[in-house]
Amino acid sequence: MGFPPHLIVMIQSLYTNQEASIRWNNQHTESFKILKGVRQGCILSPHLFSLYTEQITRETDVDQYGIEVGGRKISNLRYADDTALFAKNHEEASKFIEELNKAGVSKSLKLNAKKTKYLYIGKNHQPISFEEENIEKVNTFKYLGSLKADSGDNTNDVNARIGMAKKRMQDLVNIWKDKTITLQLKIKIMKTLVWTVMTYGAEGWTIKKKQEKKINSAEMWLYRRLLRISWRERRTDQSILEELNEERKLLNYIKKKKINFLWAHMPK
Structure with a gap:
């Protein structure tokens, strides 16, 4: 993404040999290594996670998907780990999900079909599946606190x-x-x-x-x-x-x- 090497090394040093322990009833467990995730409470963590998901999205080649809104093509909306994908039809939606998951798996992030929902605007809807499992269709869903309806x-x-x-x-x-x-x-x-x-x-x-x-x-x-x-x-x-x-x-x-x-x- 074009970040200078010294900045990358500095961030890597924050995550090298991380250890933590759990406090319970005023006592601490033995220390253990942290190998995944970002640091809780660190102001840098949301930005790092956004960069992480941005790289996954770029590897998906999202420009081939999406809908036209005001002359601009929109394929996805992302805020932290809340992601909404847009597609013109069921076939495109299924392919989009498959490719996004493939890119995510290469970065140790897998899509959860049970937590994924889809909202279809129009008539004659067909089921959308992922890894041989149908994704639940809903009439409304909440995104960033706002309810969206298929109507x-x-x-x-x-x-x-x-x-x-x-x-x-x-x-x-x-x-x-x-x-x-x-x-x-x-x-x-x-x-x-x-x-x-x-x-x-x-x-x-x-x-x-x-x-x-x-x-x-x-x-x-x-x-x-x-x-x-x-x-x-x-x-x-x-x-x-x-x-x-x-x-x-x-x-x-x-x-x-x-x-x-x-x-x-x-x-x-």
């Missing part, structure tokens, strides 16, 4: 994010109860600690009227929890917004995130 719909992800935001809101109940914290500060805390949970990955959402309604409803639920208003009180949304001196802003916040994301990735 291309974001409803599952939106619902999941709303659920996580509500849980975070409940976890912070002691803050909402605290009368020494001003209302404006509570709103800022909510937007910082709760809205960010709900809108994670929202840059990739395609928001339809149904999702807009869910998001607006979730925003008012959060405001009600902040004010600790019971549903029995039959308060209107408008009266709650007036008490908070707020407007509905969550949907616009999400749209702004989408615009900022697009702007950041546009060619300048």
Whole structure:
């Protein structure tokens, strides 16, 4: 990959004759040698693992696989050991997996068929197999915290994010109860600690009227929890917004995130 020899030697020295022991009940086992893996807690380890998987990917010749997105061919997405492969059809997907595994085995990394899933967008899907074992087909799967669906719909992800935001809101109940914290500060805390949970990955959402309604409803639920208003009180949304001196802003916040994301990735 073009790294200078002195840098390679320096990194090799970190992994030469490594030893470790296990501490249990304030006692240590005898030392043993570490022959595989990267060092836990070392800031260099994620980069080394990324280089490791990059070399495997290069040996697979990934350019012959993938799908066209905006005039650019994308064959894979990788973050640490989370890898997503893209293929136009079942035959290409099977070949891609076989070649990637072959390159990985040469570097002591083997693909686990049981932990591998595939999502097919379209009709007339056929099974994808690896080493005579069918890979499980799923309708949705989670990648880096976001739910992806074979329908291309974001409803599952939106619902999941709303659920996580509500849980975070409940976890912070002691803050909402605290009368020494001003209302404006509570709103800022909510937007910082709760809205960010709900809108994670929202840059990739395609928001339809149904999702807009869910998001607006979730925003008012959060405001009600902040004010600790019971549903029995039959308060209107408008009266709650007036008490908070707020407007509905969550949907616009999400749209702004989408615009900022697009702007950041546009060619300048």
